[in-house]
Amino acid sequence: MKSIVLLFFISFIFSLYGNTPRKVDFRYAPSWHVTSICLPDDSCKTLVAPEGQLLYDFGFRDTESQKNRLAANGKGGLKYFPYANGVGFQTVFHILADENIKFTNQKLYSASVPIVETYSETQLLEVKQESFSYTSFGLEKFDDNNILKNRELTPREDIILTTVTNKQNKEQYFYPKIIVNSEYPITFKENYIEINKEKKLYISNKVSEVRQNLGENKIIVELEPILLKANETKMFANLYDNGINTDLKKLFLESYNDLNNKLKIIRDQVILYWENHSSVPKNNIYIPDPDIQNLVDASIRNIWQAREIVDQKINFQVGPTCYRGLWIVDGAFLLETATILNKGEDARSGIEYMLSFQQPNGKFGKLKPNYWKENGIVLWTCVRHAKLTQDKDWLQSIWPKLKKTVNFIKEMRTMTLNNDILLDDGLIPPGEIDGGLGGADDKAEYTNVYWNLLGLKAMVNAARWLNIKEDLKDFEDEYKDFYKYFKKAANRDLQTDMYGNKYLPIPMDSKYYSLPQRAQWAFCHGVYPGQIFETDDPIANGTLEMLHTTLHEGMVMGTGWIIDGIWNYFASFYGHACIWLGDGERAANSLYAFANHASPLFAWREEHNPRDLPMHFVGDMPHNWASAEFIRLVIHLIAIDRGDELHLFEGLPKEWTQPGMETSLKEVATPFGKLTFSLKVDNSGKEAILEIDKISDSSCKKIVIHKSGWALIDESSIIELDPAKNHNIKISIR
DSSP: OHHHHHHHHHHHHHHHHHHSOOOOOOTTOOSSOOEEOOOTTOSSOOEEOTTSOEEEEESOOOOHHHHHHHTTTTSOSOOSSOOBTTBOEEEEEEEESOTTOEEEEEEESOSSSOOEEEEEEOSSEEEEEEEEEEOTTOHHHHTOTTTOSOGGGSOOEEEEEEEEEEOSSSOEEEOOEEEEEESSOEEEOSSEEEETTTEEEEESSOEEEEEOOSOTTEEEEEEOOEEEOTTOEEEEEEEEEOSSOOGGGGGGGSOHHHHHHHHHHHHHHHHHIIIIISSSOOSSEEOSSHHHHHHHHHHHHHHHHHOEEETTEEEOOSOSSTTOSOOHHHHHHHHHHHHHTTOHHHHHHHHHHHHTTOOTTSOOOSSOTTOTHHHHHHHHHHHHHHHHHTOHHHHHHHHHHHHHHHHHHHHHHHHHHHSSOSTTTTSOOSOOOOSSOOOOTTOOBSHHHHHHHHHHHHHHHHHHHHTOHHHHHHHHHHHHHHHHHHHHHHHHHOEEOTTSOEEOOSBSSGGGOOOTTTTTHHHHHHHTTTOOSOTTOHHHHHHHHHHHTTEETTEEBSSSSSTTSEETTHHHHHHHHHHHTTOHHHHHHHHHHHHHTSOTTSOOOSEEOOTTSOOOEESOSSOHHHHHHHHHHHHHHHEEEETTEEEEOTTOOGGGGSTTOEEEEEEEEETTEEEEEEEEEOTTSSEEEEEEOOOSOTTOOEEEEEOTTTBOOSSOSEEEEOTTSOEEEEEEBO
16 A cells, blocks of 8 residues: 555656756756867867866876875776776866966856856956867868878867956956876976976966975966956966977967967867867757757767777767777767768768677677677667668678678577576577676676667668568568567566566576666667567566656666666666657656756766765766767657658657747758758747658658647647658647
């Protein structure tokens, strides 16, 4: 009885949450965040901390002194600004207009322009510090992959402009300082600070004193006091280079005013570059909620900033620190996002880099040898990309590689019949789980099962699309047999949570059980994009119902590595599962909860605690699987393909249909060709005009418009349209 009452109460709270106007105000932002200011595909991944600190040289230094100093924490990296999995930044600069300042705010110039503005003050002064990246090589050249493949050979500069205003009607001095913490040797020269005899921070003003008696790894450089007349504003500047000779250093030998003016011109060039000329996609998505739009724009930019050129290919990297590299699971969704945003050529380069890790027997296992799920993930990635680009020829060209991976999946299934574990028979051997649970040699589990089923199903659909009849029959037979074993095992392993929901835990063996929601990321992927469950499947619906009961701050809690924490972009996995199984309202709620866990500078950390607990962190920041997931969820709330149909507005938030608002997509990729539409609400808020451009691919049988939740329902909650025609229709608003 108590459980029933509690379940009713939770449902009541959910209903209240759903009726409360959704708003982004960053209420659940992490207590410490960083922001990327580097250029697209940059090899110098500069980050700025909340008080304007410039963070460099992330990672370990393999030195005896460091090992001795840090033996106690067992990590091997000095924790200047502990940040990602216990490893820190080896060099940190903090440029202060005055030691007595109090920090008041930090923001970006705009979501699309990564100039970090850090604000501070004293009783007498107002301070604005702008930090941004530049290249004296030329922004237009830096952005061209055909001209420059190796960014590491390019001069790259970070510019810091500090503007100080006297708030008083009498003159006064301020006393700038530069604080340096570094594990590398620090040397001061006449007008620059040198780190490890390589990288330099140039100083625009004269230095009065250098203090090196503050510990082994710290110096403070005090500049000569600067006089401000009543209500006067002055600026001083700093320039950091990446160790490559830069022409900009010459400016710091010129007159003060000329230097400042030239650096302001460079700042304006940087703004123009980001707004108009960079390779970053623009104008594909228009959302009338400005905060959601900012997060979309910043997410796209962050993905392009994290990328890097590796082996002459574009590597879509997850982040700038501990996840700086190819992670095949994360990368799959980054590559899909790039393709959706009409950057299929870039994504193709990333997929070719991914395919380079295939082993002779068809296996993928870049992360770990028993990370079996990479095989299914690569199959899905390639098939999804081919369909989004409508490129059968390309898929045909890599078909032999993909068939080898299918054969390896068959081989894995055979392995389960030859090991000593009965639980995994006919499925996938024990492997690394990830996302909240580790693997073990005897830990039979479902994450690798979900993803290999998912990949095999993608290959069935691909063989049908390419009309390769022999492979189609082979893959269909294998998938049916695999799925039969899965359903038998799943029904065997079903558990019941405290609310009576029947759910499928990730481990098969009860001795490895944790919280029911732990590591359910792969289940959500099995629902979508995997589509391995029918929409009325009791296993899928019961497991999703279990997840509904775990929400805290609008997010599934305890599913990731921090058992009392929140895995931010799990909100997208969960939201996608909700929308696929018919609950667009929950999916929209999940989007806004996701948004409110971002930093006010529009980026996410992978995991952190909710605000009622001391803050602990896991993972990178900006974490760009999170960026990709936010973009994907925004798009799929308003446009998602279901088989041979395109469905619009299944999760459209009613907050986007207020008077005068417009929601639109422009030339985003779908399996049926490019999609362009706009939904414009009139100024009365009672009627909307929906314009849809015709779809190019005849495989799309219908466009389905969902009206539930935002429009007036007459005889039907849906409208069906012919995709081969342009449409301009009126819809009455609820």
